[in-house]
Structure formats: C-alpha cells, structure tokens
Amino acid sequence: MLDSEKDTFRPVKLCDIVGNTEIWNSTYNLIKTNAASHIVLIGPAGSGKSTFLRIALSSFPTIVINCTGNSGLRDYRDTIRVFARGSKSNDGNMRWVILEHADSLTSDTQAFLRRMLETTSATTRFVFECKDGGAITEPIYSRSMIISVNSPDPLEMSFEINRRTNYALSKRNVDTIVKYSYGNLRHALVKAFAQLLCNYIDEGESIIGNILKSRPLNGSKKEWISWALQAESTCKLEGIDLRDVLRIGWPNNTTVANTCSQWSRLGGTSPRTLFFDCVSGLCVKNV
Numbered sequence: 558m559l560d561s562e563k564d565t566f567r568p569v570k571l572c573d574i575v576g577n578t579e580i581w582n583s584t585y586n587l588i589k590t591n592a593a594s595h596i597v598l599i600g601p602a603g604s605g606k607s608t609f610l611r612i613a614l615s616s617f618p619t620i621v622i623n624c625t626g627n628s629g630l631r632d633y634r635d636t637i638r639v640f641a642r643g644s645k646s647n648d649g650n651m652r653w654v655i656l657e658h659a660d661s662l663t664s665d666t667q668a669f670l671r672r673m674l675e676t677t678s679a680t681t682r683f684v685f686e687c688k689d690g691g692a693i694t695e696p697i698y699s700r701s702m703i704i705s706v707n708s709p710d711p712l713e714m715s716f717e718i719n720r721r722t723n724y725a726l727s728k729r730n731v732d733t734i735v736k737y738s739y740g741n742l743r744h745a746l747v748k749a750f751a752q753l754l755c756n757y758i759d760e761g762e763s764i765i766g767n768i769l770k771s772r773p774l775n776g777s778k779k780e781w782i783s784w785a786l787q788a789e790s791t792c793k794l795e796g797i798d799l800r801d802v803l804r805i806g807w808p809n810n811t812t813v814a815n816t817c818s819q820w821s822r823l824g825g826t827s828p829r830t831l832f833f834d835c836v837s838g839l840c841v842k843n844v
Contacts (some may be wrong), residue, residue, distance in 0.1 A: 566721045573715045574824030595683045599690040600706035603741030619653040641677040652681040659685035660692035671696045708740030767805045781840035799832045
C-alpha cells in the first residue's frame, strides 16, 4: 500500500516531503536548472531519499537500478551505456541514472561507473544513493556533489503518519509507532498502515513484554540460548522485529546499540546471527 495508488496521501510535491527541507529545496533548484553535477546522496533508511528523487526527477529521462544483489551490475552495464550516451531531452533536460543502495557496489563496478561519469557528463548525471558513504570510492566522490540528510525528527514523523492515514490513528498509537521506528519514516508508515488493518502495535508490545519477562536474567548460558531460540521463533511467527526485543529490553546498552546499527548493512551478518551473538554477549555480561 505504501506509495501505491491506494496511498492517496503519498508525497507528490517537494513540499510534501518531511524533514531536510532546505537540503531538498536547494538540490532541486540545481537539478531543474541542469546545474547539478553527479550526486552522492547519503542518509539513513526512511529519510526520504527515494521519495525526493522520484519527485525531483519526474520530468527528466531516468532509469532506476537497485544495486542490492547486483553489486557487479553485470546485467545492467549495457543498459547504462546505451542510456547514458543518449542526448538530452527535447526540452534540454539532462538524463539521470539513479543507483539505489549504491554502497553495495564493488570497487570494480565503481571503476566502470567512474569512466561513465567522465565520458557521458555532457548529457547524463548519476546519483549514488546510499546509507554508508564510506563504501563509495574516492574517484566517484571527487566527481560528485555530496548531499547528506538526516532522519525526520519525531514531530515531523508524527505529522506525516497522521497525514498519510488521514488522522485515523490515536495519538497513543502514533507516538508508539514513532518511538519504535527509530527515525525510519518508511518503517513507521508501514507500521501505521498495518495498524489500520489490525491491532499490531498493542499486540506487538504485549508479545514483546511477555518475551522479556521470560528472560533468564540469572540463568546459565544454556538457558539464555533456549530463551533466544524461543524469542526468535515467536517474533518470526508474529511478524515482530527482533531489534525491538533488544532495544526495549536493553534500552541503554552499547552492545545492543552496536548490534542494531549493523542490522541492515549490505553484505553484513544476517539479522538472526546478530541477534544470537548479541544475546550471547549479554549473557556473558549477565545483564
């Protein structure tokens, strides 16, 4: 439902995007006047990067490539070459190649793209959209403008959830969604739409509470492993994010914070393994 035709309140204008308003406006002005160079767009998940590109480039010739699982772009290189070497549109607009999750690209692939940046710059611009700017190589950085955005603040997230759901949720539910989405507006909106269909938030909190009550706080490592297996099984069955179990159970723990920061890192350890490794570390510290 999110951003589909059924989502009648999805952003369609630049002013509809919540958060990072000044950055989006200044970047849009550069794009619409063909004054923008290639772009490395860095920001956390759910901060509006894809929404901005969809709106800002709606009148430009574009191709969008999701680099997740295509770190070598082997099936897309010819497509990129042909598209990027084309001419400007009839009204003089540049062509744009949008590379989503570009932080998953290999160094060899980035070397190929760097050459494309040089040979097609008269007609085409590339956007490297990513969460981890450190994964982008220096040759691409030096040929691009760097744009860094942050997650919307809680007030902005609450406003957008209410707007997109036509104020159908209670303040308590909206506050709960914002609290446990940790700045990811996309995640928050998915939870909000789910809340319209079922009592997910209240039931989810209750389930997590029961999971945490069963923790063997003074138990052996074997008991902790048994608890972790049961918690993982319950969360999988109920559709609950394991991160919420860790964050709610250990809200100020650095081990938990470090684990959750690695959760969505492309090419990183699986969430299930991270969860068990984290629980193992918490068990050793007896917390």
